Amino acid sequence: MQLSSDRMRDELSSLNSSANSLEGTVGDRGERIAGEMDSLTQDLHVQLERRREHFRKMVTDVAAIGDSLRSLVDDLKDQRKGADEAQSKIQGHLQVVDHTMRQDFGGLGGGRGSLAPTVDVVPAQPMHAGMAGGYGAAYPGARAGLAGMAGSGSPTAVSYGQVPGAYGQARPMMSTQGSVVYR
DSSP: OHHHHHHHHHHHHHHHHHHHHHHHHHHHHHHHHHHHHHHHHHHHHHHHHHHHHHHHHHHHHHHHHHHHHHHHHHHHHHHHHHHHHHHHHHHHHHHHHHHHHHHHHOSTTTTSSSSOOOEEEEEOOOOOGGGTTTHHHHSTTHHHHHHHHHHTTOTTOOOTTEEEOGGGOEEEOOOSSEEEEEO
């Protein structure tokens, strides 16, 4: 019996020592976890403060951009108003000039406005087999008319590469995208 009580005492003392070491380990871990929680809490507060500061700066920037945009819109409205006023003045002056020219020149524009157009641009015809004959193929009767003018010995005679001009003068043909027709 005594032997079993000695064994129990030994077991009890080993259990006490293991409980003490376990209690120390748990205490150390608890302190370490508490320290980590404190540092995490401080980091969280620092990050939150940084975010608040960043948010305040963003709000300030957005307000400044809004003010800039408002002033820009106001400037654009002022410019539009000025441009509209200038356009109406110019239109008024043009109407006065048009009215004066009609009175002074008695409507020489042929009823089409105050000034008759002097040049029209006609799109060029593509060259193909049917156009190989020159003006005669494109404009029936033109070859005979040109030949008659050339054979008459008059100052209106036209050579190849020229078209008849106004008032008996020949001028070179225009080689552009479109033909230029003078009136």
